[in-house]
Amino acid sequence: MRLAELVRDIRKSRGISQATLADLAGTTQSKISGIENGKANVELATLRNICAALDAEVVIIPRRTIGAVQSIIDEYLNRDRRLRSESVMSVRDELFIPDSDD
Template sequence: MNDTADLVRFWRQQRGMSQARLAELAGTGQAAISRIESGRDLPTLTLLDRIASALDCQLTVAFTSGSGQIPPSA
């Protein structure tokens, strides 16, 4: 599993929403939500933003290195 899959499933269930309803609100298909929740597919940022909005959540994106440190500028 991955964090995206776990978070989408968690918030969908917290909202009492079916995959089909989330898909409808996010403008995608139920199969896409199923693939995301199972970890078989990663959504684009655009789709993830629509999913977050449908779940009444805020999407925050952060870039980090494996060490958590910002690389030196070139």
């Protein structure tokens, strides 16, 4: 997925307009529009501000390690799904840590 699509999809999922995102990120609506349409080059500082406004992170991954990193990301995302699907009998069951004598 390209940066333009990611920014647009995340912004829309947060329910905010380009103008609101621009205001939160300290840039202009036309810059956000250009980024989302793939027509504007974005500086790293601007990208970090946009990500902060969207409650997202910028992660730079060297191409040589992409396979290993992708599997780590997939595992992490699947872990979140597994955690949501596991049932907890009670708060006590979730927090119970047995003593070493048990």
